[in-house]
Amino acid sequence: DAMVIQNPRYQVTQFGKPVTLSCSQTLNHNVMYWYQQKSSQAPKLLFHYYDKDFNNEADTPDNFQSRRPNTSFCFLDIRSPGLGDAAMYLCATSIQGGNQPQHFGDGTRLSIL
Amino acid sequence: EDKVVQSPLSLVVHEGDTVTLNCSYEVTNFRSLLWYKQEKKAPTFLFMLTSSGIEKKSGRLSSILDKKELFSILNITATQTGDSAIYLCASLRGANNLFFGTGTRLTVIP
Numbered sequence: 001d002a003m004v005i006q007n008p009r010y011q012v013t014q015f016g017k018p019v020t021l022s023c024s025q026t027l028n029h030n031v032m033y034w035y036q037q038k039s040s041q042a043p044k045l046l047f048h049y050y051d052k053d054f055n056n057e058a059d060t061p062d063n064f065q066s067r068r069p070n071t072s073f074c075f076l077d078i079r080s081p082g083l084g085d086a087a088m089y090l091c092a093t094s095i096q097g098g099n100q101p102q103h104f105g106d107g108t109r110l111s112i113l
Numbered sequence: 114e115d116k117v118v119q120s121p122l123s124l125v126v127h128e129g130d131t132v133t134l135n136c137s138y139e140v141t142n143f144r145s146l147l148w149y150k151q152e153k154k155a156p157t158f159l160f161m162l163t164s165s166g167i168e169k170k171s172g173r174l175s176s177i178l179d180k181k182e183l184f185s186i187l188n189i190t191a192t193q194t195g196d197s198a199i200y201l202c203a204s205l206r207g208a209n210n211l212f213f214g215t216g217t218r219l220t221v222i223p
Contacts, residue, residue, distance in 0.1 A: 004155075042117075042213035042216065043156070043201070045210060048210075050208075090155060101158045101161050102147075104155035104156045106154040107154060
């Protein structure tokens with residue numbers, strides 16, 4: 001059973017056209033993360049929510065924003081996608097504290113035309 | 114600057130071989146070291162290591178952490194073609210921040 005679900009699996013958008021990626025979880029974890037993984041590179045943390053508290057990484061571009069309307073859902077909004085934003089976007093969840101591993105969704109592969 | 118360095122970058126072995134993948138790290142506020150397996154989709158959790166010298170095992174896979182020398186190894190014995198994947202090492206910095214290495218691409222040929 002899928003526990004961290006990302007939709008869609010593949011997303012194509014036009015240069016500059018806003019796009020939203022979604023993530024939902026059935027684990028009731030209180031921390032949710034968004035990573036960007038470009039081809040042949042390591043996943044890179046963009047931001048995470050600890051409950052409703054938003055934590056942005058210092059080098060995450062302003063073009064990237066996130067929303068977490070409730071425990072189960074988290075969205076990644078890219079306001080004006082550029083060609084360099086083409087990547088796999090991974091959502092992950094974990095339980096805060098106690099050194100718990102993060103559990104990943106299957107990712108959304110974003111292409112920019 | 115924090116670093117997680119994996120070696121080798123890629124590795125090709127025959128079925129039945131044993132492989133050792135290496136991960137060294139220098140990160141601030143280190144909490145634990147994690148290993149993930151990534152095929153075409155999401156990274157799948159393998160191990161989390163917090164204490165030095167305690168081997169964790171799962172079937173043919175095992176891993177150990179050395180916090181003095183700042184490295185970890187992942188061993189896979191009797192490799193199978195299904196072990197072909199990218200193996201990612203990541204350091205947990207603080208409570209929530211996973212910092213990944215670029216991975217080792219393992220190819221197991223029949």
